[in-house]
Amino acid sequence: MKAGIENSHSSVPQDSRLSSRTIRTFLAEDNPLLMALLARIVSKDERVFIVGSAVDGRKAVCNAPTLQPDLVITDLHMPGLDGAEFTRRMKQRPHPPIVFVVTSDEMPEARARCLAAGADVFLVKGDKLITRLLSAVQEFFPDELDENDAEPKHFCERFATV
DSSP, rough: TTTEEOOOSOOSSTTTTTOOOOOOOOOOEEEEEHHHHHHHHHTTTEEEEEEEEESEEEEEHHHHHHHSEEEEEOOOSSSSSHHHHHHOOOOOTSSOOOEEEEEEEOOOOHHHHHHHOOOOOOEOSSHHHHHHHHHHHHHSSSSSSOGSSSSEEEEETTTSOO
């Protein structure tokens, strides 16, 4: 199952946050219904704790760092600041979170922009979003870490298409 996964040097450094039972999660989505849906999906993993949310990119970039999330889930197209720029700014922080971009934009250019900005996962909203989102959470935050899993994962390509 991990065959298509590459290690990322731009992700969270090895520290106690990855082995924690609680996954501090921040959501950035301009559609309130989709925000609620994303929260409901990731909350199926009992370790997920939503620490905050924002409905536009500027608020997200101001609020997320103060909440020190382990995981950020962001839409690509948001008012104020798009998800790619929000991702880039989060990844420039001293202890950057894992960032999942979840979008309806299937264009290769959108995926390329998000990956270049440092996104750890790029998911297209669609039929298998629930399964793919929960699988991505499990891959980056496994229940039990062994020595081989201490390094954060990077698998944008694997989940890039619906």
